């Protein structure tokens with residue numbers, strides 16, 4: 001029975017249908033399925049004891065203030081801490097450049113709310129983060145896409161897309177979700193130069209930057225932009241990049257704490273947007289996160305996370321080599337949580353997922369990460385959330401499903 005509500009949904013909801021994939025992925029919640037589908041950090045990495053102790057300190061020392069409404073910009077000591085931590089990565093800003101958000105997902109939504117008129121186009125990498133598409137599509141964005149390769153966004157193909165006049169670019173330079181690739185330094189320089197030439201600003205989404213397992217840190221776009229414009233003065237950051245990051249991957253996603261760095265006038269507008277959305281992010285959670293992070297514990301903890309996830313990445317890569325047929329290719333991420341696998345074009349990974357679920361293993365088919373379609377023979381696998389034996393067993397099961405599909409598509413394969 002349809003209610004009165006269904007006829008009253010806003011136009012913006014029309015392009016936000018639930019996908020067949022989402023329905024399939026619900027099946028992967030069954031306990032006997034090994035799922036590489038989610039983007040979940042490993043729960044055994046959550047600093048439960050430290051959070052428990054911090055809750056105690058906050059309630060004892062801050063008392064009712066920790067349970068009270070607070071400012072939209074966020075808890076000043078936590079913003080100061082973020083400023084200090086970002087400075088290590090060369091991001092030199094002051095506290096008035098920083099707004100705390102309810103996870104970086106809400107940062108993306110606020111950015112959409114601030115910038116996107118119905119029909120505006122947003123330039124994204126192809127593939128790109130699904131959650132950003134959900135946030136921006138909610139404001140009726142269209143997409144113009146630029147392909148990626150092992151060095152990230154193919155900047156050589158950017159100009160044509162920029163000429164179409166997108167409102168802004170949405171870029172994931174480090175260990176991109178979904179493909180795990182990293183934008184090279186040379187391309188970062190070229191990207192900033194083109195952004196200035198065409199006058200198109202950049203939203204830089206960097207949830208994984210601190211989770212690097214090999215290679216050297218590469219300067220974020222927000223830093224390169226400051227250098228390019230020579231705007232590293234005393235008045236804080238005044239450039240053309242909005243940067244966002246999160247505590248979800250380094251502390252715990254359930255705290256729902258992220259942040260935005262932007263020029264002060266943009267912060268002022270974002271704060272207005274945020275007031276309408278949630279008044280402020282949880283006072284208590286911000287104080288707890290500050291308490292956990294301030295002692296130096298966070299640095300030690302991030303080192304442990306890097307070791308564990310880096311190892312799991314290697315286990316998955318070795319399992320690919322051992323089990324996957326030679327027709328299948330994959331990326332070698334230098335950090336983050338995801339690997340990207342490409343099968344021969346004859347395999348549709350949405351069909352493959354059905355077979356994989358029968359083998360009790362799951363992944364996310366790649367086409368959902370392509371804003372304008374495509375990517376039917378690609379898939380995303382998460383390596384952070386399963387222990388070694390499970391990773392190896394899951395990949396073995398996937399290889400059965402892949403080989404069966406290949407045999408169906410090309411009977412010659414069955415002979416091998």
Ligand SMILES: Cc1ncc(COP(=O)(O)O)c(C=O)c1O
Pocket residue numbers: 039102103104105106129131172177205207245246247248253257258
């Ligand atoms: C690229 C990217 N951006 C943003 C988010 C949102 O994270 P959160 O809202 O937990 O900070 C995620 C989560 O997986 C992500 O992968």
